[in-house]
Amino acid sequence: MSVFSTQRLENKVVLITGASGGIGAEAAILFAKAGSNLILLARRADKLNAVAEAASAAHKAAGVQAGGKIAPIVLDVSDAKQVEGLKxxxxxxxxxxxxxxNNAGFVLGVDKIGDIKEDEMAAMFETNVYGLIRITQLFIKDFKARASGHVINIGSVAGREAYAGGGIYCATKAAVRSFSQSLLREVVDTPIRVTEIQPGLVETGFSVVRFHGDQSAADKVYQGLEPLVGKDVAEEIVWVAARPPHINIAELFVMPVNQASPTLVHRPGK
Ligand SMILES: NC(=O)c1ccc[n+]([C@@H]2O[C@H](COP(=O)([O-])OP(=O)(O)OC[C@H]3O[C@@H](n4cnc5c(N)ncnc54)[C@H](OP(=O)(O)O)[C@@H]3O)[C@@H](O)[C@H]2O)c1
Incomplete structure (x- = not known):
């Protein structure tokens, strides 16, 4: 028997926002392998459907009998009406x-305060904060009624410590941290679990989005060190979800070995 069992995840229904790439896509594949059922949300239908197919193939290859029902649903968490119609x-x-x-999120640009664009500010708050709150509000009453459930919010090292050029993104992730703490306190008298995972540098589509599609600018973010990859964070998500029901991992702060804070990064290969 392996030390780390995912048996508790069998037949569970796992909803992942931002499942069309990066951390969310890798989490979908791992939960599928563990015998969970999946609801996968994101805006890009082609990428989302490809992840749903990959998760289905991973479930079959794992040979697990449980789970394997996978529903990809195109949805923009920044659109209140779409979230309202999700169920x-x-x-x-x-x-x-x-x-x-609650994984959907992004950063746009590195503008300093004074130059921040109104539309980028709104977009980051609408997805990273309001979207996460909307989706949580949609399901938390069911969790309370059933006296079970686990909310796993993807925060960031940027929510623990801000950095120059991240005025809005850091603020959104600090909001995720604060919201997660409020929820944790509100459900302390229930079996509901609340976890916030705070990753450091993860090489995904994240920096490509930040630099508006400029791949070489994105590559520089990870130059000279071995960053985390989506699967590393996905493994943490699955691990916290698979803990026995009396254990709640409230926070999990995970960075590459050569990162100590948003800006204190050692790059041995540079
Ligand atoms: N990469 C890092 O260094 C890092 C570090 C700390 C925290 N994080 C956090 O980790 C989470 C996942 O990011 P990632 O690194 O995996 O980046 P990614 O590869 O860019 O993935 C982001 C995912 O979010 C989805 N998404 C974005 N806006 C959405 C919206 N309004 N509605 C629904 N889905 C939306 C994207 O899909 P569509 O475009 O198809 O909608 C995509 O699937 C984010 O919350 C991010 O802030 C990342």
């Missing part, structure tokens, strides 16, 4: 969500 789009057999992974 009507979830197949009947997946209505009882057990684990909610």
């Amino acid at each position: 009507a789009k979830i197949p009947a057999e997946l209505q009882n969500v057990d684990i909610l992974v």
